[in-house]
Amino acid sequence: MARKFNFNPGPAVLPLPVLEEAQRRLVDHGEGLSVLEMSHRSSTFQAILDDATKTLGRLLSLPDDYDVLFLQGGASLQFAMVPLNLGPGGAYVTTGAWSEKAFAEAKTVGDAVEVWSSKEGGYRRVPRPDERIEVPSGAPYLHITTNNTIYGTQWQHVPDSPVPLVADMSSDFLSRPLDVSKFGLFYAGAQKNAGPSGVTIVVGRRSILENFSGSPTVPKVLRYQTHAKAGSLYNTPSTFGIWLCCLVFRWIEEQGGLPEMARRAEKKAAMLYEVIDRRPDVFLGHAERESRSRMNVTFRLPTEEAEKRFLAEAEAAGCIGLKGHRSVGGIRASIYNALPMEAVETLAAVMDRFSP
Numbered sequence: 154m155a156r157k158f159n160f161n162p163g164p165a166v167l168p169l170p171v172l173e174e175a176q177r178r179l180v181d182h183g184e185g186l187s188v189l190e191m192s193h194r195s196s197t198f199q200a201i202l203d204d205a206t207k208t209l210g211r212l213l214s215l216p217d218d219y220d221v222l223f224l225q226g227g228a229s230l231q232f233a234m235v236p237l238n239l240g241p242g243g244a245y246v247t248t249g250a251w252s253e254k255a256f257a258e259a260k261t262v263g264d265a266v267e268v269w270s271s272k273e274g275g276y277r278r279v280p281r282p283d284e285r286i287e288v289p290s291g292a293p294y295l296h297i298t299t300n301n302t303i304y305g306t307q308w309q310h311v312p313d314s315p316v317p318l319v320a321d322m323s324s325d326f327l328s329r330p331l332d333v334s335k336f337g338l339f340y341a342g343a344q345k346n347a348g349p350s351g352v353t354i355v356v357g358r359r360s361i362l363e364n365f366s367g368s369p370t371v372p373k374v375l376r377y378q379t380h381a382k383a384g385s386l387y388n389t390p391s392t393f394g395i396w397l398c399c400l401v402f403r404w405i406e407e408q409g410g411l412p413e414m415a416r417r418a419e420k421k422a423a424m425l426y427e428v429i430d431r432r433p434d435v436f437l438g439h440a441e442r443e444s445r446s447r448m449n450v451t452f453r454l455p456t457e458e459a460e461k462r463f464l465a466e467a468e469a470a471g472c473i474g475l476k477g478h479r480s481v482g483g484i485r486a487s488i489y490n491a492l493p494m495e496a497v498e499t500l501a502a503v504m505d506r507f508s509p
Contacts, residue, residue: 161474162302162449162487163324163344169491188396193389201392202385205399211403212411212448213333213356220362222355222377223385223395228323231340231353232258235296235319236265238377239338240366244268244292244316248279249301250480255321259296266292276304278444280312292316293366294337300325302345303478305451305485306444311335317361325448326354327405328490329415337361345448346414346490348398351391405490414490415447421488421497422447428504435509440481453483459509460484467503471489472496 159166182188184197191198206221215221224230225264232255241263245256247270259265269286272280279301280286288295295314298321300307307325312318317337326341338357344350355362355377362381365371373379373387380387405414426445429436429452439451454460460483467475477483488497 155471158470158472158499159474159492160472160479160486160488160496160500162493163342163486164350165345165489166491167349167397168404171397171404171491174400175397191392193386195394198392200395201399202390204441205395205402208406209354209356209401212327212405213331214457215356216334218359219333219356220335220359220381221385222357222379222380223390223398224353224355224361225344225351225391227350227353228321228340229254229258231255231321231355233262233465234377235259235294235338235340236373237261237367237371237375239317239319239361240293241265242289242292243319244286244288244295246270246280246286246295246297246312247272248298248306249304250321250478251301251303251321252296252298255296255298268295271306275439276306277439278288278441279306279308281443282310286312288313288315290315294319296320299339300446300448301449302446302449302485302487303481304439305340305446305449306440307446307448309443317358324487324489325446327402327411327414328418330411343394343398343485346401347468348401349394352394352398354398358493401491415492417494418447418488421492422450424497424501425450425486425488425504428501432504434508436504448487448489450486450488451481451483452479455509457482462509463503463507465498466507470499470503472500472503475500 180187196380231486243259243265245267247256258373294317296319302324320339322339323342324345327346340355343352362377365376365378429438437453475484477485
């Protein structure tokens with residue numbers, strides 16, 4: 154059976170060589186055991202964890218004073234762990250549904266302040282580089298969401314911040330080079346560009362990860378300090394998931410690293426936006442041009458009936474996972490790292506010939 158062109162927003166497409174390697178070594182990793190079976194305390198798994206950490210560090214050009222944690226619970230747990238660890242009073246830029254959720258969760262922990270929002274305009278853009286974001290002087294951090302899967306917007310710059318910058322990078326992690334030193338901490342659910350669902354990657358300045366600033370009533374398992382001191386082994390981690398992440402990191406490195414991922418992302422996004430711009434009578438893009446995402450291309454058609462027919466034609470061509478988020482509808486093409494160029498070319502051809 155031919156593989157589909159997987160435009161799902163997450164869990165998302167994985168590199169075929171990674172899936173094939175996982176298949177080849179699923180039953181026997183080399184010691185008569187599958188990674189699914191081996192102890193997380195074994196030397197074999199420790200070598201996998203070390204390899205994943207080091208390879209990710211090379212991809213990110215990680216400074217010496219930053220550490221990597223492999224956790225669980227997705228970005229949703231990080232919405233709580235950030236204020237629980239860094240303290241209440243965080244400043245939030247809300248540019249979509251997930252940043253809204255992060256802000257709401259912070260308010261359940263304590264005080265939090267929204268310092269910028271594009272909600273009134275329908276979440277069509279992120280702040281411009283020349284827009285000043287007023288961060289309260291006492292805020293322990295400024296939180297942003299670098300890419301918004303539902304609305305198809307993305308930060309193309311890193312904002313200046315007088316306090317540690319914290320970012321949810323779940324949907325554009327490892328898609329472009331990153332100046333890590335501008336961030337105090339960032340996190341990502343792995344299921345977009347980094348691996349399978351079930352793994353959450355946290356990267357942070359060691360001084361933030363190791364120095365707990367929250368309430369003494371915060372359980373130890375919810376403290377970065379706990380996981381940093383235990384080397385991501387405080388409790389049983391997602392062993393198989395971390396191994397798959399390691400394989401994905403290696404694949405990215407072999408392909409040319411983050412600069413090559415960024416080049417491909419720009420090319421794939423440009424292919425779809427070109428059709429949207431050329432056929433405004435058929436396709437209505439959601440995001441303002443300067444805020445357009447290179448990971449999630451969102452658009453609508455003139456009627457819901459036309460959208461249903463478009464989805465059917467796309468699926469007939471092998472393109473699946475294009476239906477927009479249930480909260481907004483429309484069409485969403487998620488074009489993550491592992492999605493081959495052929496998939497985007499096929500979708501662009503469907504868009505080109507579609508008649509509403």
